[in-house]
Amino acid sequence: MNLLRKILFPFAILYGFITSIRNFLFDKGILKSTSFDIPVIAVGNLSVGGTGKTPQIEYLIRLLSDQYRIATLSRGYKRKSEGFVLADATSNAEILGDEPFQFYQKFPNIQVAVDANRTNGIQQLLSQKNKPEVILLDDAYQHRKVKAGFYILLTSFDDLYADDYMLPTGNLRESRSGANRASIVVVTKCPKNLSEEKREQIRLKLKLSCSQQSFFTFIDYDDMVYGKEEKIAVNELKSESKLLIAGIAKPTPFFDYLKNETDECLTFPDHHHFSDADLDAIKNKANGRKIITTEKDYVRLKDSKLVSQLYYLPIKSTFINHQQNFDATVLEYVKTNSAT
Known part of the structure; x- marks a missing residue:
């Protein structure tokens, strides 16, 4: 702390104290x-x-x-x-x-x-x-x-x-x-x-x-990443240099699952709305490499200028x-x- x-x-x-009083009032009707x-x-x-x-x-x-x-x-x-x-x-x-x-x-x-x-x-x-x-x-x-x-x-x-x-x-x-x-x-x-x-x-x-x-x-992570038109096995992808991006509360496990020593990681705030400047920065950072993101981030990025090199990794509980x-x-x- x-x-x-x-x-x-x-x-x-x-x-x-305030939240306890609120809960007490709801509990008592x-x-x-x-x-x-x-x-x-x-x-x-x-x-x-x-x-x-x-x-x-x-x-x-x-x-x-x-x-x-x-x-x-x-x-x-x-x-x-x-x-x-x-x-x-x-x-x-x-x-x-x-x-x-x-x-x-x-x-x-x-x-x-x-x-x-x-x-x-x-x-x-x-x-x-x-x-x-x-x-x-x-x-x-x-x-x-x-x-x-x-x-x-x-x-x-x-x-x-x-x-x-x-x-x-x-x-x-x-x-x-x-x-x-x-x-x-x-x-x-x-x-x-x-x-x-x-x-x-x-x-x-x-x-x-x-x-x-x-x-x-x-x-539990999927064994494939998915793009607009193709999917790639994670085992194949792990050895490849790539850019990992995440706008979620706790991105470390996502990065750790995919990254190798040549990868770069970009972290954004949770629920981040990606601006044109963000997209340009990501594209420049990727420098032609594949961009892998979370499923939650993908739904905000799938129609962007990154789509041709963008993939997401699904998870499940x-x-x-x-x-x-x-x-x-x-x-x-x-x-x-x-x-x-």
């Missing part, structure tokens, strides 16, 4: 939460920064979309539109935000919507002629105005909420007690070989209740074990709360 964050500790206490008569699953975290929400939402889409009509609802962080927007053929990353547009591109059989007001967003989705049967709320753990039926809380292996502090001293949006709302806690970005002993230590540290289940996942238990728990919630 740096010195400035330590100095700001009194403000962290104040922020924690003094502030209103709206419930809906279809399954609503909220995925989020207690902290700011990347905990792997996008691959977790994609996992749920794959799990549920064969049996149910699915909609995702996000706020559309850094989008240039306002209000409720339902994705269609005219949509792009600027209208939807990068992650919702990624969902729309990858899963054409689902509805993808954005609205900062999640209550209005759900109401708008349910007013559609072909309304969804299940709604997945992306990054909505603190959005207490909607009372989801099922909460999935994510926390990164190397940045557990149990070890963190409130903003601005730490990265927590609300106190650790907010984890009590979770139906399931998923520890993300684990080492693939994480031992059962270490997993048990983490469970004890998280202090989960007997009704809460915990699971452990790791980021993979369970270390007990995947069937996770699937069964989610499916049982959806089945029990679906209209008959």
